[in-house]
Amino acid sequence: MWKPLDTRGWRERRRGDISGVLGSVREIIDTVRRDGDAGLIELSRRFDGFEGGSPVILPEEIEEAYDEVDDRLIEALCEAEARITHFHELQKSRSLWLEEIEPGVTLGVRTRPLDRVGCYVPGGRAAYPSTVLMTAVPARVAGVPEICICTPPPGDPLTLVAMDIAGVNEGYRVGGAQAIAAMAIGTETIGKVAKIVGPGNVYVTAAKMLLRGEAEIDFPAGPSEIGIIADMTADPSYIAADVLAQAEHDPHSASVLVTTDAGLADRVGREIERMLASAPRKEIIEKALAHSGYVIASNRAEAIRVMDAIAPEHLSLQVADPMALLQEVGHAGSIFVGPYTPVACGDYASGTNHVLPTAGYASVYSGLDVHHFCTRSQVQILTEEGLDAIGDVVEALAEAEGLAAHAESVRVRRRG
Amino acid sequence: MWKPLDTRGWRERRRGDISGVLGSVREIIDTVRRDGDAGLIELSRRFDGFEGGSPVILPEEIEEAYDEVDDRLIEALCEAEARITHFHELQKSRSLWLEEIEPGVTLGVRTRPLDRVGCYVPGGRAAYPSTVLMTAVPARVAGVPEICICTPPPGDPLTLVAMDIAGVNEGYRVGGAQAIAAMAIGTETIGKVAKIVGPGNVYVTAAKMLLRGEAEIDFPAGPSEIGIIADMTADPSYIAADVLAQAEHDPHSASVLVTTDAGLADRVGREIERMLASAPRKEIIEKALAHSGYVIASNRAEAIRVMDAIAPEHLSLQVADPMALLQEVGHAGSIFVGPYTPVACGDYASGTNHVLPTAGYASVYSGLDVHHFCTRSQVQILTEEGLDAIGDVVEALAEAEGLAAHAESVRVRRRG
Known part of the structure; x- marks a missing residue:
């Protein structure tokens, strides 16, 4: 099951094909453009079986949600929120810097938050309160005065509590392409936004791409992935655990281990089989392992070249000298340095963001951060x-x- | 001619409609995708009457171009390049910062240049050497290892000299939508790029929007514009000169003066008429003045609100306290503070960039700078x-x- 992988054409293979859904997404967009809220209500009924009418999430619903969520989880969300806030605060640029580059010529940059943004938080069968924090907190830290969140109906209590913890009080229970259309175009209740961020399925991605002239997006989204560079000093059980964590997301998830140590690749394979036996999401993991595997590089430079061609969403460096490798390796969404830094930490609570470019898009786009929510104006004073x-x-x-x-x-x- | 202007719906009105050219641009893209270089050569023959064959600009052509350009102009380009380089160097982020946010949790950001970018420099009847500098220098300062420039055939000597001064040695004489397609998709001679920057006409813009899944772009381009906030302390002849400079770009250019002083608006109108008499590009200017004019605001706060709804490409502040206004006013592409800072300085030589978002897109996008040519990776070490x-x-x-x-x-x- 754990096997050598041919990574040629990786980026193209990983890019989801949205062409199959463009027709139906265009229809959804037209409906929202034409019918506004009434269109949203009808689409939620049709696609989500939601009969609750208005998409507005009321303040009292958020209060009630707190009663349904375990206090330990509320605390965990608060702790995660504090770390995400801390790290994103560190990213902020000065709101204005000016420098007199020669007598009488002063130049600089003024930074301003966007006026209004929309965060898309997937839902449905699972709840992703972490994605509420990862999309809304950077916007709030950037100073965006209006942040709205759309999430599929009915809206899980965990998601509602996370909204409140993130400091967002404008939420709508509307999902899929119709949520993206509502935020990009605007309806009677949902005001048009400047930018839409957050992950989503192929319908959400197609809507984001089609509406990019009306609202900018973070980046094209796709199935999650991890690239691991490891050497003989790595612990195979750590790598196997990271591969399984990646694989349990989605049948389309993928993991690539690049190593110069063929023995390590084998040991990782044995650990994967051992751990898989007791993994609750075994079926999903097995499907994801089908696009996963390892590459044996003949030396460190080749390992870096292989990984650079992938430009993975998550890059894990489990080698003897990870700090040196960090300087040498190319584009990646988020980088996890050393043995004690599982990707799961960045997914939830270290403070870094988990909304990241996939499918090689890390070579063009940056993971979500404060800068996504700001514009820079150049300034000159003569x-x-x-x-x-x-x-x-x-x-x-x-x-x-x-x-x-x-x-x-x-x-x-x-x-x- | 100089008249009160209704700025309601400004952003929508200023956004060019690319729908009329989408069909022909799709055909051009298909031709380049299918036929590669041969397609480019055929399209240059058809649209530009260029019979020179290969699009590659050779080193000896650049050397020859130097002989055809006045030494004073070469010096001026070198001086502009030095200032643009200086200002863009100031924008650079540290390539890696790390901070231990609590014991054992170190977070940070690593910044890397894009691998390969393409700059589009319009040409044809006029030469825009300044645009060569404005697109290529930020990429070079960011550290992008491969920068290519496309400009319509035959390629003006000034443009070729500017390429060399900007430090770019990969140039192609190919223009329009076919140039964008070549850079986004790649041909036998023109390697695919990660991002395409630079201004262009409606065909260029349509191609950039259509190919955005294959190569990212800076931002949608449109006709140039200026917003001026001025009070009774402003010199009407300076404002009139800025309006005329804006207007001479293109019949679609626009200028908006927002002032609380009706008398100033009148004085500006008289100055415009006086100066127009001797303006070489009188016809273009008159057409551009048709979408231009002034707004009388009842107070400073209203003036700011009117300008914020425009979010102009160029914003000129000609008031008694421009530094205070700089802090209060909203999104703008590039901001020109005080009476002695004409937009023309930013167009050429102060060091700031002239590739800027128009039509209200400054509320979402930043003018071209070093950050457009970098990706940020978040880093964590536990x-x-x-x-x-x-x-x-x-x-x-x-x-x-x-x-x-x-x-x-x-x-x-x-x-x-």
């Missing part, structure tokens, strides 16, 4: 002296590009 | 002690979400 220092260059280049009025806008000021 | 500190929370949340193997990946390490 004095008369500063304008004089650069005026000749501006006039010369403007004239060369045939833009005489540009040159004149400098000249009129230099004439005083 | 020790045994650190894992123990957060292990309970991770296990509790994993179990609550029904992900037992996640909990087990923590437990197996805590058992030691």
Whole structure:
């Protein structure tokens, strides 16, 4: 079951094909655009069997949800929220920096939060309170004044409690492509947002891609994956446990171990079989293991090349010198350094984010962080002296590009 | 001609409609996907009348281009390049920061340049060497190892010289949607890129939007615009000069003056008429003035609200206290503070970038800078002690979400 893997064409293979659902997603979008809230209610009835009407999650429902959730879990969510807040606070840029780069020429950058964002939190058969924290906390830390959350009906108590802990009081029980359409276009009750973040299935992803001209997105989403670089110093049971944790997400999840030690790959395989026997989500794991496996690299440089071609969502470094490897290896969504850093920690509570680019998209996009929720404006302040220092260059280049009025806008000021 | 302007629905009105060209752009993309270089050569012949064959710009052509360009202009380009480099260097993040947020829990962010990017530089009847600098220099400063530039044939000497000054030695004479397709998909000579940046016409924009799943883009492009907030202390001739500079770009350009001083608006109108008489690009300017004008706000707060609804590409603050206003006003692509800071300076030589979001997209996107050319990876390093500190929370949340193997990946390490 645990076998050598051919990783050629990895990125293309891992990119979900949304073409099969585009037709139905376009219809859903049209319905929401045309019918607004009434369309949402009808779609929730059709797809989720939800007869509850209004998608608005009321404050009293959140209060009631607290009664249904174990206090230990509430505490765990609060602890996770505190760490996620702490780490995301560290990412913040100064709201304005300015530097006089030469006399009279001051340049800088002003950073502002987005005005309004939407977080999509999957639901249905399971609840993902951690995704509420991972999407809403960075937005709140960035200073976004309006954050809304959409999650499929009926809306699990854990999800509702997590919303409150994340500091979001605007929630809607609407899921799938219709939730994305509502946030991107706006309805009577759900205001249009500037950006939509959060994971989702192929319908959600298709809607995000189709509506990108109306609301920006974090990045295309796909099934979760882990890349592990390990050497003979690694503990095979740790690696096997990480592979199983990755695999239990979804039948489409994938794990790749890249190692120079063929013996380690075998030992990991034996550990996987042993652990699998008692794994509650054995069936899902077995399906995910079908796209998983190991690559034996002939040396460290080749191991890095193989992993760089994958640019994995999660990258685990279980080698003797992980800090050196951290500097050498290429793009990855989130990097887990050393033996005591299972991906599960980043999924929940170390403070880093778990909304990450998959399928090689880490080579283009960054995992969700505070910067996703901000815009940067460049700023310039010239004095008369500063304008004089650069005026000749501006006039010369403007004239060369045939833009005489540009040159004149400098000249009129230099004439005083 | 200079008149009160109704800015309601501004963002929607300014967003170009690409639907009219989608069909022909899809055909162009298909041709490039199917025929590669041969397709490019055929499309350049058809659309640009270019019979020169290969799109590759050779090193000796760049050398020859130097002979055709005035030394004063070469110097001006070098001076602009130095300032743009300086400012973009200031934007760079540390390649790795780590902080131990509690004993044994170290978190941080690693920043890496993209592997390969493409810059689109418009051409045809005019040359835009400044756009070469504005797209390529930030990529070079970010550390992108492969930067290519596409510009419509035949390729102006000024553009070729600017390429060399920007430090780019991979250039192609191919324009329009076919250039975007070549960079996003890849051909025999033009390697696929991770991201495409730079302005372009409606065909270029449509191709960028259609190919966004294959190569990410900077942001949707549209006609240029300026928003000016001014009070009675402003010099009407400066404002008029800025309006004319904006207007000469393109018949679709637009300028909006927002002021509490009706007298200033009138004085600006008189200055515009006076200056227009001698403006070389009078016809273009007159067309652009048709979508331009002023808004009289009843007070400062209303002026800010009107401008925030526009979120202009260029924002000029010509008021008595521009530094205070800089802190209060909302999203804008690039902000020009005070009377001696014409937009033309940012267009060419102050060091800030001129590739900026238009049509209200500044409320979602940032102007081109070093960050557009980097990815951020989150990093976590736990020790045994650190894992123990957060292990309970991770296990509790994993179990609550029904992900037992996640909990087990923590437990197996805590058992030691």
